[in-house]
Amino acid sequence: MPKVVFITLDGGQRVVDANVGESVMAVAVRNGIPGIIGECGGNCSCATCHVYVADDYAAEVGGAGDMEDDLLDLGVADRRETSRLSCQIQVTDDRDGLTVHIPEEQ
Numbered sequence: 219m220p221k222v223v224f225i226t227l228d229g230g231q232r233v234v235d236a237n238v239g240e241s242v243m244a245v246a247v248r249n250g251i252p253g254i255i256g257e258c259g260g261n262c263s264c265a266t267c268h269v270y271v272a273d274d275y276a277a278e279v280g281g282a283g284d285m286e287d288d289l290l291d292l293g294v295a296d297r298r299e300t301s302r303l304s305c306q307i308q309v310t311d312d313r314d315g316l317t318v319h320i321p322e323e324q
């Protein structure tokens with residue numbers, strides 16, 4: 219079972235089990251990770267699931283799609299190169315250990 223690692227603002231980390239095919243947002247909400255809200259339920263329309271993908275995983279995860287890209291532009295306070303909406307990142311076996319940083323605000 220792959221793991222996802224969430225890094226909080228204070229540098230703390232939570233390592234949680236994830237199911238292949240599940241979104242990183244769903245993993246966060248299911249595990250009560252603070253700072254990831256997922257208000258729209260993963261429909262790519264709220265931007266309350268913003269994360270920064272850790273550099274080591276950025277290439278594997280890849281960039282945002284067109285709709286996600288627009289939402290990141292409009293709905294995220296501090297967009298960076300590694301910004302993604304976590305509802306659009308799927309858990310896979312290859313992404314075991316995927317690490318994401320939670321932003322200061324959603």
Ligand code: FES
Pocket residue numbers: 243255256257258259260261262263264265266267303304305306
């Ligand atoms: S949960 Fe709404 S955009 Fe990701």
